[in-house]
Amino acid sequence: MLNPVNKGGEDIAGMMREIGTRARAAARPLSTASTEAKDQALQAMAQALTDRAPAILEANARDMEQGRQSGLSAAIMDRLLLDEERIRSMAEGVRAIAVLKDPVGDVLDAWERPNGLRIERVRTPLGVIGVIYESRPNVTADAGALCLKAGNPVILRGGSDSVHSSAAIHAALVEGLRSAGLPEDAIQRVPVTDRAAVGEMLKGLDGNLDVIVPRGGRSLVERVQADARVPVFAHLEGLCHLYIDRSASREMAIGIAVNAKMRRTGICGAAETLLVDRAAADTHLVPVLAALAAAGCEIRATDEVRALFPDAGEASEEDWATEYLDAVISVKLVDGVAGAIDHIETWSSHHTEGIVAEDAAAVERFFNEIDSAILLHNASTQFADGGEFGMGAEIGIATGKMHARGPVGVEQLTSFKYRVRGAGQTRP
Amino acid sequence: MLNPVNKGGEDIAGMMREIGTRARAAARPLSTASTEAKDQALQAMAQALTDRAPAILEANARDMEQGRQSGLSAAIMDRLLLDEERIRSMAEGVRAIAVLKDPVGDVLDAWERPNGLRIERVRTPLGVIGVIYESRPNVTADAGALCLKAGNPVILRGGSDSVHSSAAIHAALVEGLRSAGLPEDAIQRVPVTDRAAVGEMLKGLDGNLDVIVPRGGRSLVERVQADARVPVFAHLEGLCHLYIDRSASREMAIGIAVNAKMRRTGICGAAETLLVDRAAADTHLVPVLAALAAAGCEIRATDEVRALFPDAGEASEEDWATEYLDAVISVKLVDGVAGAIDHIETWSSHHTEGIVAEDAAAVERFFNEIDSAILLHNASTQFADGGEFGMGAEIGIATGKMHARGPVGVEQLTSFKYRVRGAGQTRP
Numbered sequence: 001m002l003n004p005v006n007k008g009g010e011d012i013a014g015m016m017r018e019i020g021t022r023a024r025a026a027a028r029p030l031s032t033a034s035t036e037a038k039d040q041a042l043q044a045m046a047q048a049l050t051d052r053a054p055a056i057l058e059a060n061a062r063d064m065e066q067g068r069q070s071g072l073s074a075a076i077m078d079r080l081l082l083d084e085e086r087i088r089s090m091a092e093g094v095r096a097i098a099v100l101k102d103p104v105g106d107v108l109d110a111w112e113r114p115n116g117l118r119i120e121r122v123r124t125p126l127g128v129i130g131v132i133y134e135s136r137p138n139v140t141a142d143a144g145a146l147c148l149k150a151g152n153p154v155i156l157r158g159g160s161d162s163v164h165s166s167a168a169i170h171a172a173l174v175e176g177l178r179s180a181g182l183p184e185d186a187i188q189r190v191p192v193t194d195r196a197a198v199g200e201m202l203k204g205l206d207g208n209l210d211v212i213v214p215r216g217g218r219s220l221v222e223r224v225q226a227d228a229r230v231p232v233f234a235h236l237e238g239l240c241h242l243y244i245d246r247s248a249s250r251e252m253a254i255g256i257a258v259n260a261k262m263r264r265t266g267i268c269g270a271a272e273t274l275l276v277d278r279a280a281a282d283t284h285l286v287p288v289l290a291a292l293a294a295a296g297c298e299i300r301a302t303d304e305v306r307a308l309f310p311d312a313g314e315a316s317e318e319d320w321a322t323e324y325l326d327a328v329i330s331v332k333l334v335d336g337v338a339g340a341i342d343h344i345e346t347w348s349s350h351h352t353e354g355i356v357a358e359d360a361a362a363v364e365r366f367f368n369e370i371d372s373a374i375l376l377h378n379a380s381t382q383f384a385d386g387g388e389f390g391m392g393a394e395i396g397i398a399t400g401k402m403h404a405r406g407p408v409g410v411e412q413l414t415s416f417k418y419r420v421r422g423a424g425q426t427r428p
Numbered sequence: 429m430l431n432p433v434n435k436g437g438e439d440i441a442g443m444m445r446e447i448g449t450r451a452r453a454a455a456r457p458l459s460t461a462s463t464e465a466k467d468q469a470l471q472a473m474a475q476a477l478t479d480r481a482p483a484i485l486e487a488n489a490r491d492m493e494q495g496r497q498s499g500l501s502a503a504i505m506d507r508l509l510l511d512e513e514r515i516r517s518m519a520e521g522v523r524a525i526a527v528l529k530d531p532v533g534d535v536l537d538a539w540e541r542p543n544g545l546r547i548e549r550v551r552t553p554l555g556v557i558g559v560i561y562e563s564r565p566n567v568t569a570d571a572g573a574l575c576l577k578a579g580n581p582v583i584l585r586g587g588s589d590s591v592h593s594s595a596a597i598h599a600a601l602v603e604g605l606r607s608a609g610l611p612e613d614a615i616q617r618v619p620v621t622d623r624a625a626v627g628e629m630l631k632g633l634d635g636n637l638d639v640i641v642p643r644g645g646r647s648l649v650e651r652v653q654a655d656a657r658v659p660v661f662a663h664l665e666g667l668c669h670l671y672i673d674r675s676a677s678r679e680m681a682i683g684i685a686v687n688a689k690m691r692r693t694g695i696c697g698a699a700e701t702l703l704v705d706r707a708a709a710d711t712h713l714v715p716v717l718a719a720l721a722a723a724g725c726e727i728r729a730t731d732e733v734r735a736l737f738p739d740a741g742e743a744s745e746e747d748w749a750t751e752y753l754d755a756v757i758s759v760k761l762v763d764g765v766a767g768a769i770d771h772i773e774t775w776s777s778h779h780t781e782g783i784v785a786e787d788a789a790a791v792e793r794f795f796n797e798i799d800s801a802i803l804l805h806n807a808s809t810q811f812a813d814g815g816e817f818g819m820g821a822e823i824g825i826a827t828g829k830m831h832a833r834g835p836v837g838v839e840q841l842t843s844f845k846y847r848v849r850g851a852g853q854t855r856p
Contacts, residue, residue, distance in 0.1 A: 249852070255852060373845055417802070421806070422811075
């Protein structure tokens with residue numbers, strides 16, 4: 001075991017190369033590991049997290065102390081903090097992954113050719129996954145467990161703030177692997193906090209890293225997306241829109257708008273821009289804005305909206321491009337669903353958009369013409385979440401269109417291969 | 429229309445940027461184009477290819493004349509050559525794509541959540557596709573048609589050898605788009621042969637190119653894979669293995685081995701290494717090698733094999749890493765299916781591998797433990813082809829594990845999005 005200390009650049013490169021080689025070596029035994037072995041390891045991990053709670057809390061206390069000394073913000077300190085309840089919830093999360101269906105070996109499709117060849121497409125693990133995250137120590141357990149379930153070795157690189165907590169959590173995961181006879185290299189943790197380690201991961205570890213999942217703030221995701229030489233599953237921002245059509249139920253529009261914006265303002269599925277059908281300006285606009293304002297939301301709107309709702313502040317073009325992640329919403333009138341689609345296709349980050357409407361044609365048009373990962377009709381945008389989708393757990397939400405899109409759960413962490421069965425066929 | 433002449437680097441960059449912008453602008457109308465419009469365009473393209481055959485042949489004659497002057501090899505000249513039959517076959521290929529099922533809008537999965545939300549995952553176009561190819565002019569029609577069917581704008585960059593032929597074929601495709609009212613920018617051709625244009629595509633055209641498909645020889649694919657900043661669907665080589673188990677029918681083994689190697693030696697699905705179960709050395713090895721030799725195949729083998737079949741030449745370690753694409757095969761004895769798997773996992777390019785066996789346990793092990801795009805049991809490796817798989821047409825075969833793997837047909841050129849239908853649900 002390498003010491004969790006910072007090392008020189010050369011050493012880091014060599015160490016990361018070794019981590020990559022070991023991850024790749026673990027891929028084959030992991031890809032053929034039985035469902036039973038993987039699930040047994042996951043259950044043992046959950047148990048080890050519970051058993052080791054005192055050690056994990058002690059490690060977390062060190063991180064918290066360091067955080068206080070270095071003056072971390074209250075928000076980061078809260079993300080960093082572990083208590084018995086949070087450890088229990090982490091263990092439950094791992095158990096929930098254990099009881100998910102094993103995706104590996106799933107037959108996705110099967111057909112027979114006129115020459116008698118029987119072809120099937122079956123799920124396989126995807127490869128070595130790198131997860132780069134910030135201060136939340138629970139990502140160590142979530143990401144480790146999810147990658148294992150799909151048969152993928154994972155390399156975890158957590159932030160320096162949570163280094164002791166992550167190490168203690170990682171030790172519990174390794175105990176679970178060991179108890180099920182799975183390779184310990186299936187879940188590796190980068191034991192140094194030097195940023196050069198991230199640089200090596202972005203370069204792909206000599207082809208031994210197949211995909212990177214960044215978990216954290218905008219600057220982390222931006223750096224990973226800009227510099228990674230391997231595919232990235234991520235979203236840079238969730239600039240989500242809610243459109244209220246002239247056909248919408250007013251009560252429903254109020255309920256969904258308040259929930260989409262205000263339930264939690266800091267998550268990627270929170271609505272940032274409200275588009276209201278110009279034909280509903282006299283019926284829906286003011287009650288919806290009044291409800292948002294009453295819920296404590298700052299409203300920034302066009303002059304046209306402000307004429308009807310004078311309490312609103314002024315929206316500039318920059319507002320259409322801004323993910324507030326706060327109790328602020330930008331508001332604009334549009335010409336029906338076509339106007340909403342135009343605005344969204346211009347400004348959206350292609351994460352999640354919602355429509356409130358009773359007119360089926362308007363909904364179909366919204367669903368067909370908008371190219372975002374998630375589209376919702378008559379439901380809050382805050383449902384944009386792998387758990388809410390029934391995927392059991394997610395490692396993040398992707399806005400790219402290659403391979404994974406939307407919530408990245410266990411199935412999105414797989415690839416596939418073709419199996420063809422014949423009876424001596426040769427090609428003419 | 430820009431002239432098909434070489435231009436300076438600055439001009440190339442600007443021109444390519446414009447091509448990218450126009451492709452992206454075509455993505456939205458194309459993604460919502462009806463199946464009827466796309467199929468009508470494809471049928472009109474096929475008709476235009478037939479109607480314009482004299483012009484295409486004239487353009488091809490110019491390429492052939494240039495080729496003769498610049499001393500192209502006979503193999504390249506054959507790939508370059510068009511005649512009425514080849515044009516007819518190109519038009520038929522486009523018609524075959526027209527009658528394929530439109531993948532866009534396909535519901536891949538649908539489920540309901542306990543809170544009543546109904547979720548479906550539906551296919552969408554993938555994005556702007558760049559195809560970089562060499563001398564085969566028919567790729568212009570195949571790739572253009574396949575990308576259109578999946579609703580993707582495509583940027584075609586053919587080799588300089590076939591520039592006149594490709595331009596004439598491209599004109600027929602544009603005629604088809606126009607007649608169906610689809611944007612002409614849906615299928616753009618890079619009108620210059622300057623290599624700087626390829627460099628611009630590899631950089632991704634300011635985010636306006638989503639994936640690159642290289643079609644051609646090893647050096648082209650190698651360059652694209654090394655330098656592309658966008659995902660690449662490709663295989664560098666098809667180092668395919670055929671394993672003959674002790675349980676194999678000897679007659680079947682002979683038939684499959686000869687077909688897998690000798691039917692066409694230059695295709696990526698041709699077998700390059702024959703692995704024979706050591707337990708079948710006395711029963712299968714010599715008849716199989718004798719049949720290969722009788723079919724004109726050069727055999728390079730280990731000393732152990734040469735002791736039993738003295739006509740074989742000597743194999744060095746380099747042979748296990750060589751895709752001959754010729755009437756040559758490397759041969760080795762292995763310890764059953766486990767030995768075959770070890771050899772294949774060490775040397776394979778993860779394209780296609782075959783097993784001849786009657787023992788179901790050996791087949792299952794081969795199918796489970798080998799991580800190649802295509803695995804075949806009791807069938808020739810030369811079936812590794814999108815047409816043979818029933819996909820109708822393919823733009824290539826991919827050995828990567830991200831997004832597309834194996835034959836890249838119309839479905840592999842799609843992404844997906846989620847549509848969620850509610851009745852006013854908000855998240856608690």
